[in-house]
Amino acid sequence: IKVVEKASRFLSVMVSEKQVMDLLRPNWHPFVVYMFNCFQTKGHILFVMEYLEGRTLNVILAIEKFFTEQRTVFYSSCVLLAIGYLHSLNIAHRDIKLENIALDRQGYPKLIDFGMAEINVKHNTPILEKSGTRFYQGPEFLIPGMITRRSSDFWSLGVII
Numbered sequence: 786i787k788v789v790e791k792a793s794r795f796l797s798v799m800v801s802e803k804q805v806m807d808l809l810r811p812n813w814h815p816f817v818v819y820m821f822n823c824f825q826t827k828g829h830i831l832f833v834m835e836y837l838e839g840r841t842l843n844v845i846l847a848i849e850k851f852f853t854e855q856r857t858v859f860y861s862s863c864v865l866l867a868i869g870y871l872h873s874l875n876i877a878h879r880d881i882k883l884e885n886i887a888l889d890r891q892g893y894p895k896l897i898d899f900g901m902a903e904i905n906v907k908h909n910t911p912i913l914e915k916s917g918t919r920f921y922q923g924p925e926f927l928i929p930g931m932i933t934r935r936s937s938d939f940w941s942l943g944v945i946i
Contacts, residue, residue, distance in 0.1 A: 786831055786832065786833055786834070787831070787832040787834055788829050788830075788831050788832075789829065789830045789831075789832075790828060790829055791825070791828055791829060791830060792828070795900070796830070798900035798901070799830050799832075799900065800830075801899070801900055801901075801902060802832070802898070802899045802900045802902070803823050803830070803832070804904060805876055805899040805902045805904060806820035806823065806832070806899060807820075807823075808874060808876065808904060809874070809876075812874070814866075814867060814870040815893065815895075816863045816864065816866055816867035816870075816893065816894060816895050816896060817867050817870065817871070817895060817896050818834055818835050818837065818887070818895045818896065818897045819834065819835040820832055820833065820834050820835075821833040821834065821835070835889075835895075837887040837888065837889050837890075837895060837897070838888075838889065838890040839887055839888025839889060839890065839892065840887065840888065841883065841884050841885070841886060841887045841888075841897075842860065842883040842884075842886045842887075842888075842894065842945075843882075843883035843884045845888070846883060857946060860886070860894045861942060861945065861946050863893060863894045864881070864886060864894055864896065864942055864945075865939075865942060867895070867896045868881070868896075868938045868939065868942065871896075871902075871938070872906075872935055872938070875904065875905055875906050875907055876902055876903070876904055876906065876935075877902060877903045877906040877935035877937070877938055878896060878899065878901070878902050878938050879901040879902055879903055879937065879938065880898065880900070880901040880902075880921075880941075881896070881921060881938050881941035881942055881945070882921045882941065882945065883945060884898075885897050885898045886945075903935075906935045921940075921941040921944045921945070922937065922940075922941070923936075923937040923940035923941070924940075
């Protein structure tokens, strides 16, 4: 269960995440974390999410120092399918990074944390608000006035690989 205080500065991010998860729920994808329910109390918003036993890839990489080529291909292929699925629903994740990919108990990677995601983003729709984690961002984030598109999710995956 993910709990966020309503007074938190992250409230707008959580509202965005709930909108995305509501879109994903009827058409769940095996490489995207599942939200069972979301509800609120007077002071909190609570997300009842799928439990992922595994760690995030950044933690695993810090322990193991590197992934074999076979594991890299496996993880990146699964994430690529997840990104393709999101884009088919006109959703851009906008924060693909090692910290936002967690393993389930069978060792399959799942995208998590949709707080930066943008909905209603078609193939060439410009995304005016730049967000995400600097190290994983595409080159268009470095140029003032340059717009980005959902294809930046693929760039971020390339940085991970």
